[in-house]
Amino acid sequence: MAIRISVSTKGKNKQEKIVLTLGFSLLALLLVIGGSISCKKKAGEEMALGEEGLVAKEGIILFEGVVNVGIGKYLFIPEASGFDIIVQGPMESGDVSTLVGKEVKGRGAFSPEKPSILIANDIEVKESERDWRNVFTRTEEFVIDDYLDLEAREKFKVLKNLSFEKKEGWEGIERAKIYGKLEMETVTEGEEEKEIFRIIVLDAKDNEVGKIIVDNFTDFSQYYIKKLKFFDKLWFYFTVKDTVEWRVRRRTRELFHADVLFSGLF
Known part of the structure; x- marks a missing residue:
C-alpha cells in the first residue's frame, strides 16, 4: 500500500513548518499502520473460512467436506459448521442418505431470513484424487415446511x-x-x-x-x-x-x- 501526502510550508515561519511536518508525518504513519492491520485482518478471515471448508464468493458460499448426516433434504457437513445444508429437489444418486460418508463439494445460497440454512445450488461427489461427479443441480424453488427457527x-x-x-x-x-x-x-x-x-x-x-x-x-x-x-x-x-x-x-x-x-x- 502506497500513501502520498503533500505538505506545503510556503509562507510559514520555521516553528510552524516543523509542527506541520511532524503532524503530517504522524498522520501518514497512522494510516500505514491502520491499513496494514486491516489487510492482515481480512487475510485472516479468509484463511479461517478456508480452514472450515467454507469460502464466500459473490454472495455464494462454497462448501467442501465429508457428509456426516443426510436425512430428508438436510445435509450436515462438519467442515461447514454453522450451516444446515438443504437439498431442494431430486438427486441423481437417489436421496441425500446416499451421500453419508462421502466427500462432496458444492455451492450454496445464503438465506438472510434463515441464517443457519445454506440452500445447495449444486453438489459434486469426489470419485478419485482428480475426478468429481455432479449428483445434484437445483432446479426448484426453496420450500421447507418443517423447519423451526x-x-x-x-x-x-x-x-x-x-x-x-x-x-x-x-x-x-x-x-x-x-x-x-x-x-x-x-x-x-x-x-x-x-x-x-x-x-x-x-x-x-x-x-x-x-x-x-x-x-x-x-x-x-x-x-x-x-x-x-x-x-x-x-x-x-x-x-x-x-x-x-x-x-x-x-x-x-x-x-x-x-x-x-x-x-x-x-
Whole structure:
C-alpha cells in the first residue's frame, strides 16, 4: 500500500513548518499502520473460512467436506459448521442418505431470513484424487415446511412438574417443549418388529417422572437427533396429542402421545 501526502510550508515561519511536518508525518504513519492491520485482518478471515471448508464468493458460499448426516433434504457437513445444508429437489444418486460418508463439494445460497440454512445450488461427489461427479443441480424453488427457527421455538411452552396424576399439566397445550432423553424399544407385533420411541422426562435430580410416547418425527427433528448423537439429553419440541388412559399412566408412567418437531441443545 502506497500513501502520498503533500505538505506545503510556503509562507510559514520555521516553528510552524516543523509542527506541520511532524503532524503530517504522524498522520501518514497512522494510516500505514491502520491499513496494514486491516489487510492482515481480512487475510485472516479468509484463511479461517478456508480452514472450515467454507469460502464466500459473490454472495455464494462454497462448501467442501465429508457428509456426516443426510436425512430428508438436510445435509450436515462438519467442515461447514454453522450451516444446515438443504437439498431442494431430486438427486441423481437417489436421496441425500446416499451421500453419508462421502466427500462432496458444492455451492450454496445464503438465506438472510434463515441464517443457519445454506440452500445447495449444486453438489459434486469426489470419485478419485482428480475426478468429481455432479449428483445434484437445483432446479426448484426453496420450500421447507418443517423447519423451526429460534423465534418459532421460543413460542413453545415449557412443561414443568409433570406427573401421571396431573393431566392438566399438558392437556389444553398445543405445542410444548421439555428436556429429557430419547429411549427406543423394539417390540414384536404378530410377526413384525416395531420400534417404539419415548421421551424420558426427568426432574432436577435426573429422576424419571414420566414418559412421552412419540408417534412421529419430522425430518428436521430426526436430522438434529442424528447430528447431536453424542448428547444424551436434548430439548424436545412437540405437538401434544392424546392423553394415555389413567390405568396405563399409573402402571407405565406414560403420560401422553406427541409428534416431535425439533430436538436441540436449547
